[in-house]
Amino acid sequence: MALFKAPFRTAGFFDPTRDELDNCDLDIQTPEYTREGIQLAPGCMITLAAFVLPETEHFIVDFMAPQKQIALHLRAKLNDRLLAMNSTVAGKWQSEMKVRELPLRKGRAFSMSVLVTTKAFLISYNEEHFAAFPHRMPAESVNSIGIYRGLKLAAVYYEVDYKYSPLRFTISEADSDKAAASSAASIYSAVYPQLPYRMSLEGVDKTGGGFFSAGACLLITMKPDFLAKTLNIAFTRVDGQPAVDLELYVNHSQGRVSLHSESKVTKDCSLWSLIGLNRRRHVDICVCCTDTAMRIFICHRPVFQATRDQLQSLWGRVSGLSIAGNADLIVAHFSRRG
Known part of the structure; x- marks a missing residue:
């Protein structure tokens, strides 16, 4: 486990x-x-x-x-x-x-x-x-x-002053040798790729996997450019239709994040204290799914969560990722276990 x-x-x-x-x-x-x-x-x-x-x-x-x-x-x-x-x-x-x-x-x-x-x-x-x-x-x-x-x-x-949340996501994992063999095709990594950056998962329509599925974890670390105004992270379904659009407003005056799900605004909150004061800071984004829910963390702060039932039309059907904006993308890493 x-x-x-x-x-x-x-x-x-x-x-x-x-x-x-x-x-x-x-x-x-x-x-x-x-x-x-x-x-x-x-x-x-x-x-x-x-x-x-x-x-x-x-x-x-x-x-x-x-x-x-x-x-x-x-x-x-x-x-x-x-x-x-x-x-x-x-x-x-x-x-x-x-x-x-x-x-x-x-x-x-x-x-x-x-x-x-x-x-x-x-x-x-x-x-x-x-x-x-x-x-x-x-x-x-x-x-x-x-x-x-x-x-x-x-x-x-x-x-400094790093803290772990008591919250844990439990991801079932098979025998280590079997897991290594079965998950090898489910791991996508890029270090210092250029923007715009795109990641496409294969076989999602057949296996029911993808970015929103049990055991899926997407980790993104980037550093906004000094002149950056927005950073956009967009997910698409296997049929090419928009799924979830995450937009970070990193300029000093707004410092906000908005999340759109299937063209509807579902979340809008302020992260000014995190990303508005100093554009030289990293922006860390984690999208993690359990058997029953999906959560998004930005700068280690939980900003969005949805149950599998709420994401019924998207669960297991999101295969595309694109990242655009003015930033140094340091690491984009996706893995899916189980």
Whole structure:
């Protein structure tokens, strides 16, 4: 049973501090990316969005402290499908921890987050919790990060005062080997594509899948251009007719989001505190479906939800996605499990 945790900020955290490392405009291939001057504390989260190069056997992410100490060493072994975690003291390795069933594949995009708590580092892939590593030294001692080998980085950034919502979406998942085989054709990823961008899912009319179906999850991260006024995300049905049209007004004067379902306005709310004040911030969008409902999160804030019955004419029949506007589209990732 896999759990998708839908993150958003509770009251008091709707206008978070998010600092961008290198303006999230990397588009570089490791062997080495380092960043000094990082200050960690409980509630901080480092996130990277990247593409695993096809020839990659492993990659490394290190959280480093002074005097050659490593507070957290993550080595993702793609061939063995495991994550090895360790730390060093005075240059000497300590006991290693391993977690198997690593959900990464060569030639695919992914996001990885490391959340700092008072007791441990929590590691997530594609918004799903995967592993925990208890602190062996104070997290506050970390002052740099390093990313090595086998990745094409699209974004590296960190957040403070990060909170997980208690809300969880339960997505049934078959045996891991069967799931990998059956879902391989249901995963679409793009890192740094150009706008306008289009994604079309195949076989929706026959399988009843699509963007609005049980186990479907669409993750989009973009950074609006300084002169941007609107960003448009449109879904279409298999017959080519409009399904849901999500429009973000990102200019300073409005900072609003409106959602149209089959040409009818169904939602209009203000996100000015999130996307109106600073266009350099990321806009994170998550569309996630369970067996019974669909929810849309923008900047980690729930802005729309509908039951399967309310979406009866659209459920299992939405196959097209288009994104337009003035923005840097960092990651567009769709997966469907089950």
